[in-house]
Amino acid sequence: MIAVFLLIACPGESHKSEVFLISDVLAEPSPEMGTVLKVTWTTATPVVSQVAFGESETLTPLETEPSTSHEALVLGYGPETDVELWVRAYTDTGSIVESPRLTVRTGSLPLGTPALELTGAPTQNFLTLTLLGAATGPAIVNGAGEIIWFYQDDRGLDVYRARLSQDGQHIIYNAGSVSGDPADNSVLVKRSLDGATETLTPLPLLAHDFLELPDGTLTAIVVEYRDDVNGDPVRGDSLVEIAPDGTQTKVWDAWRCFDPAVDIGTDAEIGWTFANALDYLPDQDRYALSLRNFSTIIQIDRATGECVWSLGSTSADITPSGRTFLNQHQFDFFDEDTLVLFDNSGSAEGSRALEYRLGDDSAEAVWSYLSDPPIDTFVLGDVARLDDGRTYVDFATGGQVDLVQEDGTVDWRINSPLGYAMGFMVVETSLYRE
Amino acid sequence: MTRSGISLGVLGMLSGLSLVWTGCEPEKAEAVPPPETAVFSDANNYVFDGSLDVPVLTTASGQDVTIDWSAVVDDIQCHGLDPAADVDTVGLIRFSSMSQADLAAGLSNNDLDQSQMSGYVQYANTTETAINIGSMSFFGTVIDVPSEYVENEGSYLLLLSTGTTIGLGARMLAFLQPQVASSELNVSVPSGCGVLDFTVELEALTPVALRAAGPWGLSWGSVTVDGQGNPFDSSGIDSVMLGFYEGVTAADLETTFLDLELDATQLFTLGLTGGTSANLADATDSAGAAFTGFYTGGTWLLALRCSRCYNPAPPFVTLVSPYYEAE
Numbered sequence: 001m002i003a004v005f006l007l008i009a010c011p012g013e014s015h016k017s018e019v020f021l022i023s024d025v026l027a028e029p030s031p032e033m034g035t036v037l038k039v040t041w042t043t044a045t046p047v048v049s050q051v052a053f054g055e056s057e058t059l060t061p062l063e064t065e066p067s068t069s070h071e072a073l074v075l076g077y078g079p080e081t082d083v084e085l086w087v088r089a090y091t092d093t094g095s096i097v098e099s100p101r102l103t104v105r106t107g108s109l110p111l112g113t114p115a116l117e118l119t120g121a122p123t124q125n126f127l128t129l130t131l132l133g134a135a136t137g138p139a140i141v142n143g144a145g146e147i148i149w150f151y152q153d154d155r156g157l158d159v160y161r162a163r164l165s166q167d168g169q170h171i172i173y174n175a176g177s178v179s180g181d182p183a184d185n186s187v188l189v190k191r192s193l194d195g196a197t198e199t200l201t202p203l204p205l206l207a208h209d210f211l212e213l214p215d216g217t218l219t220a221i222v223v224e225y226r227d228d229v230n231g232d233p234v235r236g237d238s239l240v241e242i243a244p245d246g247t248q249t250k251v252w253d254a255w256r257c258f259d260p261a262v263d264i265g266t267d268a269e270i271g272w273t274f275a276n277a278l279d280y281l282p283d284q285d286r287y288a289l290s291l292r293n294f295s296t297i298i299q300i301d302r303a304t305g306e307c308v309w310s311l312g313s314t315s316a317d318i319t320p321s322g323r324t325f326l327n328q329h330q331f332d333f334f335d336e337d338t339l340v341l342f343d344n345s346g347s348a349e350g351s352r353a354l355e356y357r358l359g360d361d362s363a364e365a366v367w368s369y370l371s372d373p374p375i376d377t378f379v380l381g382d383v384a385r386l387d388d389g390r391t392y393v394d395f396a397t398g399g400q401v402d403l404v405q406e407d408g409t410v411d412w413r414i415n416s417p418l419g420y421a422m423g424f425m426v427v428e429t430s431l432y433r434e
Numbered sequence: 435m436t437r438s439g440i441s442l443g444v445l446g447m448l449s450g451l452s453l454v455w456t457g458c459e460p461e462k463a464e465a466v467p468p469p470e471t472a473v474f475s476d477a478n479n480y481v482f483d484g485s486l487d488v489p490v491l492t493t494a495s496g497q498d499v500t501i502d503w504s505a506v507v508d509d510i511q512c513h514g515l516d517p518a519a520d521v522d523t524v525g526l527i528r529f530s531s532m533s534q535a536d537l538a539a540g541l542s543n544n545d546l547d548q549s550q551m552s553g554y555v556q557y558a559n560t561t562e563t564a565i566n567i568g569s570m571s572f573f574g575t576v577i578d579v580p581s582e583y584v585e586n587e588g589s590y591l592l593l594l595s596t597g598t599t600i601g602l603g604a605r606m607l608a609f610l611q612p613q614v615a616s617s618e619l620n621v622s623v624p625s626g627c628g629v630l631d632f633t634v635e636l637e638a639l640t641p642v643a644l645r646a647a648g649p650w651g652l653s654w655g656s657v658t659v660d661g662q663g664n665p666f667d668s669s670g671i672d673s674v675m676l677g678f679y680e681g682v683t684a685a686d687l688e689t690t691f692l693d694l695e696l697d698a699t700q701l702f703t704l705g706l707t708g709g710t711s712a713n714l715a716d717a718t719d720s721a722g723a724a725f726t727g728f729y730t731g732g733t734w735l736l737a738l739r740c741s742r743c744y745n746p747a748p749p750f751v752t753l754v755s756p757y758y759e760a761e
Contacts, residue, residue: 034708079669080655080668080710107709108669108709108710109708111669111670111671111706111708111742112669112670112672112742113669113670114667114669114670115665115667115669117547133600133601134599134600134602134742135742179571179572180571267575269576270575371549373531374531375549375552376530376552376553378552378553378554378572379572379575395549397548397551397554398549399548399549399551400547400548400549415549416547417546417547418550418551418601419548419600419601419602420548420601421548
């Protein structure tokens with residue numbers, strides 16, 4: 001849909017030098033991602049400007065440099081939705097000038113994008129996650145439980161993790177396989193939010209998870225094989241950093257902290273450590289890594305590669321008290337005293353979220369949450385604690401995400417239809433980076 | 435109303451169907467011609483009501499049972515199937531909290547959630563017609579038969595599918611029922627004819643009026659309910675099918691619903707990339723010839739199809755009532 005605006009209003013004190021024309025405002029769905037509206041406009045003089053849209057007057061990021069040619073993406077809406085938008089420009093004298101408002105309808109999402117079922121009241125948050133199964137690829141879900149962004153990845157690999165990039169322009173996701181042998185053709189994919197372009201970083205043997213550091217460096221879990229003393233292959237894990245210039249550096253491997261002859265976990269048929277979830281703790285410059293077959297979470301000093309903290313059942317410094325966890329996946333070090341994690345198999349009743357109160361040498365289970373009815377999440381799973389005390393619990397292969405209060409009240413729930421699992425999730429309060 | 439067949443829940447197969455003309459005399463219209471774009475509504479849609487009579491195969495509990503599907507020569511739509519060549523994926527899904535009856539109903543109604551599943555393992559088949567349960571795995575995790583395939587742990591649904599996309603392309607299904615009292619270590623999956631029972635209602639719908647000579651714009655943005663009474667999800671509609679059935683009535687089509695593609699005198703299809711509109715002028719037959727207009731002598735049926743949907747029953751099927759300009 002295209003709209004052309006004409007001139008403009010100049011609120012406040014009229015000043016001849018501040019009167020300029022906003023023109024050629026065009027807004028239309030991106031051909032490659034119909035729910036993303038691409039807005040372009042020009043101004044008669046160089047100014048910084050942005051697009052405002054919706055009832056809440058959400059703003060796209062303000063441009064950093066004055067210009068006469070402008071572009072922005074309007075994000076956050078589902079398919080076939082009317083969006084009211086307008087351009088807001090800032091003159092060098094401090095006046096704000098707005099274009100007339102226009103209404104543009106979003107387009108459609110890729111075929112096969114499933115419809116989710118929402119239970120509860122909508123929120124203002126977004127979830128960046130992945131779909132697995134009948135459809136596979138990165139997705140964004142809005143607070144109304146509606147998929148608003150989805151890219152069908154047809155590489156024939158699985159997609160476990162997707163993240164909105166630090167630059168606010170892309171979705172980054174992994175495409176790999178942890179089914180049986182890891183894939184040699186696994187990649188990290190950076191796809192623009194308008195869906196038009198992608199950049200590939202080949203990284204063989206990718207495992208479940210990766211993250212992006214504040215400087216744009218990507219860090220991924222990569223499977224590593226070494227022979228044991230008998231010459232038999234041992235499937236361990238490593239962390240590989242990919243600098244913004246593309247340089248790849250292995251910064252850690254499991255053999256630095258553990259010995260396969262001494263540190264023996266469970267399910268040896270699928271690997272030794274079987275790392276399956278990765279986070280970064282910026283205040284301490286540490287990685288936090290979940291080792292499924294150890295039922296243990298460790299922290300790694302990024303500068304030295306040393307394991308400096310561990311909690312769990314195998315070769316861990318700290319053993320959980322109260323309730324323990326088994327074959328866990330993602331986790332959230334919410335603050336220095338609080339760890340929330342997704343416990344896949346520690347309870348016979350079903351998979352659950354577990355919260356631990358952390359001490360110097362202790363970890364006491366203080367809270368847990370089971371879905372009603374219970375869900376057995378046999379792989380993946382994630383949690384995220386909010387500042388208001390509520391917790392998102394992602395049951396992954398169970399196709400359900402809950403937002404729950406401390407007393408277990410479910411404020412918000414999404415369910416996917418049979419055939420559609422979910423991967424890890426990231427909670428976003430905005431789809432824009434300032 | 436008659437029996438016909440389409441599919442159900444997890445399985446799938448039918449791929450398309452679509453318009454039918456009712457076999458009435460051509461509408462000579464003294465009245466106003468229909469608009470250039472037909473805007474579909476729920477009143478235009480068919481009604482599909484299906485049920486499954488899923489075979490139950492009782493086996494020993496906690497044992498590495500052999501599953502043999504060499505006898506499956508027809509799928510649940512009663513279409514021919516080569517058990518060695520057409521079965522690409524053997525899947526086993528466990529539903530811990532559902533009875534077989536509830537599960538069969540959920541499959542028929544297409545209203546199952548992923549959260550109701552408590553486990554899934556599969557086997558990528560090449561040319562076999564029998565495997566052991568212990569050879570199945572998922573995400574690298576092999577099923578632990580002694581603890582995960584046992585009595586009283588829920589319902590176990592076996593799926594034989596064409597293709598490798600989970601949840602799509604199912605051709606045959608059966609319940610495996612482990613029982614401590616059973617010593618059966620080998621089970622044979624029966625063929626699929628008779629598993630699916632359904633009725634289709636075409637005669638009661640309001641046919642869509644389209645000009646015989648065009649234009650033939652179609653719009654389905656106003657449809658809210660699919661043929662099974664579930665919310666209509668336009669995001670999955672990936673093709674339009676238009677069929678002409680010479681000398682056939684809507685009532686006839688209800689009885690042969692599973693064979694709409696096979697029985698059509700002329701069949702036109704139009705692939706879509708999304709959206710909620712299309713133009714029949716872009717539809718072509720199997721030889722690539724474009725649709726040139728409606729004519730008399732039979733029934734026109736139009737369907738909106740979803741090839742990636744879990745349930746192969748077309749979400750929308752209607753009849754077309756062509757409008758012929760008075761001479």
